[in-house]
Structure formats: C-alpha cells, structure tokens
Amino acid sequence: MPKNTPSFSKKLISWYLHNKRELPWRGTKNPYHIWLSEIMLQQTRVAQGLPYYLKFIENYPTVQQLAHAPEDAVLKLWQGLGYYSRARNLHATAKMVSKDLKGVFPKTYKDLLQLKGVGDYTASAIASICYNLPEAVVDGNVYRVLSRYFGISTPINSSAGQKEFKKLAQLVIDTNEPGTYNQAIMEFGARFCVPQNPNCGNCIFNDSCEAYKSNKVSELPVKLKSKAVRKRFFNYMVIISEDEKTLLQQRLGKGIWHKLYEFPLIETSEEVTLSELKKLPQFQKFSENMEIESISLYNETPIVHKLSHQHLLTRFWIVTSKKEVKNLIPISEIFKYAVPVLIENFVSEFFEGS
DNA sequence: AATCCGGGGCA
DNA sequence: TGCCCAGGATT
Numbered sequence: 001m002p003k004n005t006p007s008f009s010k011k012l013i014s015w016y017l018h019n020k021r022e023l024p025w026r027g028t029k030n031p032y033h034i035w036l037s038e039i040m041l042q043q044t045r046v047a048q049g050l051p052y053y054l055k056f057i058e059n060y061p062t063v064q065q066l067a068h069a070p071e072d073a074v075l076k077l078w079q080g081l082g083y084y085s086r087a088r089n090l091h092a093t094a095k096m097v098s099k100d101l102k103g104v105f106p107k108t109y110k111d112l113l114q115l116k117g118v119g120d121y122t123a124s125a126i127a128s129i130c131y132n133l134p135e136a137v138v139d140g141n142v143y144r145v146l147s148r149y150f151g152i153s154t155p156i157n158s159s160a161g162q163k164e165f166k167k168l169a170q171l172v173i174d175t176n177e178p179g180t181y182n183q184a185i186m187e188f189g190a191r192f193c194v195p196q197n198p199n200c201g202n203c204i205f206n207d208s209c210e211a212y213k214s215n216k217v218s219e220l221p222v223k224l225k226s227k228a229v230r231k232r233f234f235n236y237m238v239i240i241s242e243d244e245k246t247l248l249q250q251r252l253g254k255g256i257w258h259k260l261y262e263f264p265l266i267e268t269s270e271e272v273t274l275s276e277l278k279k280l281p282q283f284q285k286f287s288e289n290m291e292i293e294s295i296s297l298y299n300e301t302p303i304v305h306k307l308s309h310q311h312l313l314t315r316f317w318i319v320t321s322k323k324e325v326k327n328l329i330p331i332s333e334i335f336k337y338a339v340p341v342l343i344e345n346f347v348s349e350f351f352e353g354s
Numbered sequence: 355a356a357t358c359c360g361g362g363g364c365a
Numbered sequence: 366t367g368c369c370c371a372g373g374a375t376t
Contacts, residue, residue, distance in 0.1 A: 041370085041371040043360085043361095043372055043373090044362090044370060045362075045370050045371090046371075082359080082360025083359055083361085083372085083373090084359080086359095116374095117372095117374090121373085122372075125371070140370060140371075140372085141371065159355065183371085195369060196369090223369095227356090256358090256359065256360080258359090305360095307359075308359075309359070310358095310359095340360085341360075
C-alpha cells in the first residue's frame with residue numbers, strides 16, 4: 001500500500017539518531033530495565049515517569065529484588081504516578097519471572113503478552129528493543145504520526161481503528177532494526193509531530209505527509225469523545241487523638257486507589273452539612289467505638305481532585321477524640337503508607353510543621 | 355464495544 | 366476547560 005515506506009522508516013530513524021533524548025533506558029537491552037520503563041510510561045509522560053524509574057532501579061536493581069519486596073513498599077514507591085494496577089501487576093510479574101522463570105524474561109511477543117500488565121504495546125516494545133523482533137508498537141504517538149502521514153481518519157479509539165493502525169504499523173516497520181524504528185516513531189510523535197501546533201514547515205515529511213498536503217493536520221488523529229466524568233462527594237474523617245495519632249484505612253474494594261491508604265471515608269451523593277453527615281449510617285458506624293470530642297470542617301469549599309474519569313469533591317472533617325480508638329497510628333508515621341495524591345496533599349498542608 | 359483506572363502538563 | 370500522555374484489564 002504505502003509506496004514510500006522505505007523512505008518513511010529510514011527518514012524516521014535518521015531523524016531519531018540526530019534528535020533523540022538520552023534517557024536511562026536507552027542504550028540497554030536489559031529486559032528488566034526495558035520492561036520497567038515501558039510499564040511506567042504507559043499513559044505517562046517521560047518527564048513524569050523518569051524520577052520513578054530512577055527510584056525503582058536504585059531500590060530494586062534486579063527483578064529478583066523487586067520480587068522479594070513487600071507489595072506495600074512497591075506501592076509506596078509508585079505513589080503519585082497513578083494507575084496503581086500497574087504497580088500491583090509489576091510486582092506480581094516480578095514474582096512470577098523470579099520464581100517460575102528463574103529470573104529470565106520471556107523472549108517472544110506471544111510469551112511476553114502472558115505477563116500481567118503487558119499488553120500488545122508493551123510486548124511489542126520489549127520484543128523489538130530487547131530481542132530485535134519485528135513487532136510494531138502502536139501507542140498514542142504512533143497513532144498520531146501514522147494517521148497524519150497516511151491521512152487516515154478512522155477513529156483511533158474504535159476497534160476498527162486499532163486493527164487498521166496495528167496492521168499499518170506492522171507494514172511500515174523497519175524489520176532490520178525494529179527496536180530503533182519503534183523508538184524513532186514514538187520519539188518523533190512525542191517531540192515533533194505533537195498534538196497541538198506541530199512545526200510542519202520544518203518537518204522532514206512536509207513533502208509527503210498526506211495531512212499536511214490536504215491541510216488536515218489539526219484534524220488528525222480522529223478520536224471518539226468519551227462520556228462525561230462522574231462527580232463524587234468525599235468526606236474524609238481525620239481523627240486526631242490526644243496523643244497525636246490518627247486512623248488510616250486501606251482501600252480493598254473495587255475501584256480507584258486499590259490497596260492504597262486513606263482516612264476513613266464517608267461518600268455522599270451531594271455535599272452535606274455536619275448535621276446531615278451525623279445522621280448517616282456510615283457516620284454511625286464510623287463513630288460507634290469512639291467518644292467524639294469535636295468535629296470541625298477543615299475546608300468549606302471542596303477540594304476538587306480530578307481523575308481522568310471522575311471528579312472527587314472532597315472535604316476533610318477534623319475529629320478530635322477523648323477515648324482511645326483502636327488501630328491508630330502516629331501522625332508522624334503517615335508518610336510510611338502509600339496514599340493517593342489527594343491525601344498526600346492534605347497531609348503535607350494540614351500537618352505542616354506539627 | 356464500552357468502561358474503568360491517576361496524575362500532571364499544556365494551550 | 367479540554368486534551369493528551371511510550372495502555373491494560375475488566376465487563
């Protein structure tokens with residue numbers, strides 16, 4: 001189909017060799033390092049993931065050391081990076097590779113795909129970068145570059161689009177150096193063929209890019225709109241005991257922040273007053289083994305914590321207690337627990353200097 | 355096929 | 366504000 005495919009991949013690789021960023025996971029084929037970086041960079045910018053990559057390599061230099069770490073420690077190190085199932089799957093896969101595979105990562109696309117947290121993109125990335133296999137990656141950058149260069153308007157988040165772009169990516173990959181090619185097209189998308197206002201006038205492809213020729217660069221790629229975000233109302237009960245302790249609970253159900261810690265949470269369907277809060281069954285349960293001395297609202301205006309798919313309108317209630325409550329932890333030890341950024345921000349603000 | 359799952363950067 | 370980011374799992 002694409003008649004200038006060789007030129008496309010060659011120019012891409014040439015651009016890459018002259019313009020690539022030097023990153024810690026470049027220039028190595030160590031599958032542990034590549035795997036770790038690829039998991040971290042899922043839906044995550046290089047600038048955001050980089051410090052986490054360095055922390056993980058420093059704390060866990062080998063897959064065996066990661067495997068032997070407690071899950072809580074892995075989650076704590078992952079704290080702030082989001083999409084925490086990645087951290088749980090990372091740890092599970094480390095244990096699997098360490099025990100069942102004696103520390104040796106799978107060496108084919110098909111076998112890599114069996115690992116928890118490794119999908120089409122990540123299996124292709126590891127296979128091509130570590131083992132020189134001609135497996136084309138398709139990430140957000142690849143969608144953008146291919147849709148523009150070839151002028152394809154199939155929505156990238158439709159199943160038809162995913163198939164079409166995967167097939168095209170596999171067609172144009174440079175099979176002689178697939179790892180370099182895959183990184184080249186992603187780097188090109190991340191650094192030059194950017195979503196907004198790309199510098200097409202200076203682009204190496206401005207003589208062959210279909211979108212540029214037809215003045216449709218700003219319209220590609222096409223993406224179906226997702227539905228509106230859900231609003232949720234969170235009331236966090238921050239217990240302060242006389243001996244400077246508080247209560248944290250681990251989230252164990254389905255949903256966001258699985259296995260992270262937070263203050264006791266009372267979720268409501270709307271913003272509530274203190275008297276309304278006190279009437280709720282969840283509040284009764286919360287306070288049943290306590291002798292509450294006082295409750296005061298820390299923030300009248302809810303803190304809006306925005307996730308990609310829901311907005312959390314959050315208010316913190318400060319609860320002082322006379323009677324000893326069970327399972328309290330010293331406030332000075334909150335930092336040992338993996339908590340959502342929403343909680344971390346409150347803790348650092350509220351307990352600052354105390 | 356659609357939805358869920360974080361957090362941050364940018365125009 | 367809305368969109369995007371070296372996506373994957375679940376329903």
